[in-house]
Amino acid sequence: MKDKPAVFKRIVNWFAPPPPWRVPLLIQRASQQSDRVAIAESNGTYSYQELLDASHRVASCLLGKADDLGEARVAFMVPPGFAYAAIQWGIWRAGGVAVPVSPLHPAPEIEYVLSNSQATTFVVHPQFEPAIPRIAHAGGLRLVDTTAAVSSDIRRLPEINFHRRAMILYTSGTTNRPKGVVATHTGIHAQIKTLIDAWEWTANDRTLLVLPLHHIHGIINVLSCAMWAGALCEIHSSFDADRVWERLSSGEVTVFMAVPTIYTKLIAAWEKENPERQALLSDGCSRLRLMVSGSAALPVPILEKWKSISGHTLLERYGMTEIGMALSNPLHGERRPGYVGTPLPGVDVRLVDENGKCVEEGSPGEIEVRGPSVFQEYWNNDEATRNAFRDGWFRTGDIAMVENESYRILGRRSIDIIKTGGYKVSALEIEAALREHPDIADCAVVGIEDPEWGERLCAAIIVRKTLSNKDVREWACRHLAPYKVPTRMLILDSLPRNAMGKVLKPEVKILFR
C-alpha cells in the first residue's frame, strides 16, 4: 500500500485525541486537598500544600537551565519521610525518572544501581553523605544535597506525557544481578487506582509506614495510595516494634501494611508485655479498619496468632515489582488463610503450563499477568524483557493453584518448586507443615541436587527448644506424604534474609553443600 501524503497525516493527527500532556495525577490531586496534613514524621507534620511547594523547588533545582529532564534518571538516597516524598515528586515534576537507592545497601550495590540506571544526578540526604560511593564523585554525576534542593528558587515546570517513564525499581533476580523495573506514569496510576478501589482508601485514612522506600510495597501500596486518597501518612524512618505498637493502639491509625516478618516481630513484642498492657494494645489495634500482609507468604499460624491478638484476619495479597498488586483477598467477605484471593480490578490473571496453555481449575500453573499496571521493560535489558513476556502476558515465575475460585501460591518456578523422585512438591507447603510444630520457630526448605532423587529435600530449622532430627522427621511423617519429608536437616540460630525480610534460599542451599 502506498504511504499517505504528509499533509493527510497532519490532518488525521489534528483529529486524533491529544497526547495526555499534564501534571502527574498525584500532584493534580494534591492541589485539591492542599490544606490537609499529608505527612507526619519525627520532625513534625506537613500539609499537601507544603509537599507541592517543596517538590516544585526540587524540580526547579533539578532542571537548572533545562526546560525538561526528558526522562533523565535521577537517583536519590533519602530516608523515609517528608523529604523523600518531596524529592520523588520533584523528579517527576521536572520530567525525570526516579531511581530510589536504599541506604541499607553496601557501596558496590549502590554503584551498580547508579551505573546500570545511567543516572545523571544523585540526590543525597546529608545523613548519608559519608556513605556516598566513590563512583558518585568520580563518574561525572551531579550530586545534589536534599536541603539545597528543597530551598531552591521556583521556576516554570514542564507538562508531562503520562506514557513517559517515571520510576525504576531494582529487584533482585534469583540468578544474576538485580534488574531495573521501569514503570511509566500511566502504570503507576493504574497500580495505585486498583488498590484505592479495592481497599476503599479515603481522605479520612491515616496509615503508618514502616517499610523501606526502595521497594514497591512501601512506595506504591502505602505512600502513593495515601497521597492519592488525600489521607495522612505517618512515617517512621525505621521499624521499632514497641513504637509501632504504641501507634497501632492509639486509635488514630486506620490502615497498616507490612510483610509477615514484621507481624512476627510485633507478635513477639506483644508477648513480652504483661496481661493488662496486652489487653490495652489489642483493644486499640482492633479499631483499625484494615491490616494487610504481603511481599512473602503469610504463614497460617502467624495469621491465626495475629487474629487472636488483634481481632484482625490479615488481608493477604499477592504482587510483584513488575506488576504491582495482582491478587487480593476481599476487603469485605471471607479472607481465606493460606490464599491470596482473586484478581484486583483491571488486572488480568491466568495460570498456564510449560507450553503457555491455561490449566484446569485445581491444577498448578505459572501465574501470568496482563493489564495497565504491568511494567514497561527492564532497563537496558531487551533480552530479559523479551523473555519475561509471552503473547503480551508477563510471566511471573510463581506457581499457583485456584481452589474454590481463590488463588493459592505454591512457590516459585525456580526455587520453591522442587522435583524429587519425579514428584513436584512445594517448599512452602512443607515449611507450613513444619511451622505447625510447637517447637519450630521458623524454617526454610530447599532442593539440593542429588544423583538418586534429582533433588533431595533439605530443611534449615530454627527451634524454640532442643529438637532432634528424629523428632522433626517423625512430625513431618505425621503431617506430609512420605515423598515430602525432608531427608536432611540443619538446626540454625537464624535464616539468611534480605532487607525485606525474605529468606535467601540460595544462601540456605549453600549451607547444605
Ligand code: AMP
Ligand atoms: P517483589 O517483587 O520483591 O515484591 O517480590 C515479588 C514476589 O514475592 C512474588 O513473585 C512472589 O514470589 C512473592 N510474593 C509476594 N506476595 C506473596 C504472597 N502473598 N504469598 C507468597 N509469595 C508472595
